[in-house]
Amino acid sequence: MSGSRKKKLPSDKDNIKKRWDSLDSKKSLSTKEKLEKLVGLNLRRSTPKTEKELPQPDQAIDTAFLVREFTYPLTSVFKDLELSSWREVSPGLLGIASGDEAFLDIDPLRLVYFDVETTGLSGGTGTIPFMLGFGFFQAENFTAKIFILNDLSREDEMLTAVDEFLDSFDFPGTVTYNGKSFDFPLMETRYILHRRRFPLLKKPHLDFLFPARILWKNTFESRKLGYLGDMLLGISRQDDVDASLIPSLYFNYLHTNRFSMLEKVVEHNALDLVGLSALLLRGLMILKDISYSSDAGEVLGAARLFERSGDFEKAGKLLEIARQSSERRDVTVKAVKRLAVLKKKKKLYEEATELWELLSEDQDHVALRELSIHFEHRRKDYYGALEFVCRAIEEVGLSESQRRDLDKRLSRLKRKIELLENEEI
Secondary structure: OOOOOOOOOOOHHHHHHHHHHHHHOOOOOOHHHHHHHHHHHHHHOOOOOOHHHOOOOOOOOOOOEEEEEEEEEOOOEEOOEEHHHHHHOOHHHHHHHHOOHHHHHOOHHHOEEEEEEEOOOOOOOOOOEEEEEEEEEEOOEEEEEEEEEOOHHHHHHHHHHHHHHHHHHOOOOEEEOOHHHHHHHHHHHHHHHOOOOOHHHHOOEEEOHHHHHHHHOOOOOOOOHHHHHHHHHOOOOOOOOOHHHHHHHHHHHHHHOOHHHOHHHHHHHHHHHHHHHHHHHHHHHHHHOHHHOOOHHHHHHHHHHHHHHOOHHHHHHHHHHHHHHOOOHHHHHHHHHHHHHHHHHOOOHHHHHHHHHHHHOOOOHHHHHHHHHHHHHHOOOHHHHHHHHHHHHHHOOOOHHHHHHHHHHHHHHHHHHHHHHHHHO
16 A cells, blocks of 8 residues: 555564563562563564564664772671771781782772673683772771763763772772782783773782682681672672573663663672771781681681781680681591691791691691601601601502602612611611
């Protein structure tokens, strides 16, 4: 018909908006459930098969990036720990946790916490950090400042704003969680693509994932930030968005300009930043005073951090406390092992021997080997040394390399004993 018009097919943008409006009207669903349902619906859509069914081009986006800020007062309490306790933290504690002397000159309240959300986890130039989160203390608050890329073709503009922000505050050091392996290499790549240098690369960097692994290795089954936040800080993530859905939510947002789709993701990023600050604070307060610990495993972890920093005196005291106070056999054994190592480093061989003898009752390979060394080289008791080597070979499950080592030791001891017996004759 001459007067008829072709019916206009809805674009992807229209369809996503329609789906979101329908889901958003359902008050019985949480925001997390709405977002997950939206992503699920979009993932189930079949791929367009004809040119006529292809989505319409996106409309131009006027703003290169958005900025959202969240503030948490210093009176905020995470379980029994208030953020204001940061005022009690000395740079020395940061130095112990980080293992980096550069932190000894840094005011803990001037650190910046950094975290990114990306379009994927594959790495490389195809992975874009679309959300850059910075947390810092300002006046009586902890502020989370989140930069959100609103146009993938204008990343350079957002990075310029980030540079200006970092330059204005001139933070002396950075804290991340797995930043050395992920966030920093990714940002370095993005900056190189824009012929820039990521400003935070010039600053001391504390990746708290590594100290956290040491501190809570013997207390919790996982050292993931969300898990520790739940267990140690009482930060519930039940209504959090599944991390695997975040890239899809971001691309849906770009299609629709409905910021409500990203709200939970932005809140997630802000919560990670303040949570990281509170988690670091929890760790530092344990180093300051073990009365903040709730488990002998934490005391053992604190001792390991002091040992790593070279404070063997403090490490020894904490190991002895862990040994005496733990109700768990595994923690007690680990504490005794580390104590023996410290005694040996301090050349207190007889005290170390007492500890090795305790461990040898459980057929501990290292203890039996150390006892054989001690008896052979310090006491010159070759028969005693031989006995410990034989016990290790006969009673302990050994790896191939361990068996080779003990076989060599056994042969040497037999030769020494033979020479000794010949001299006596």
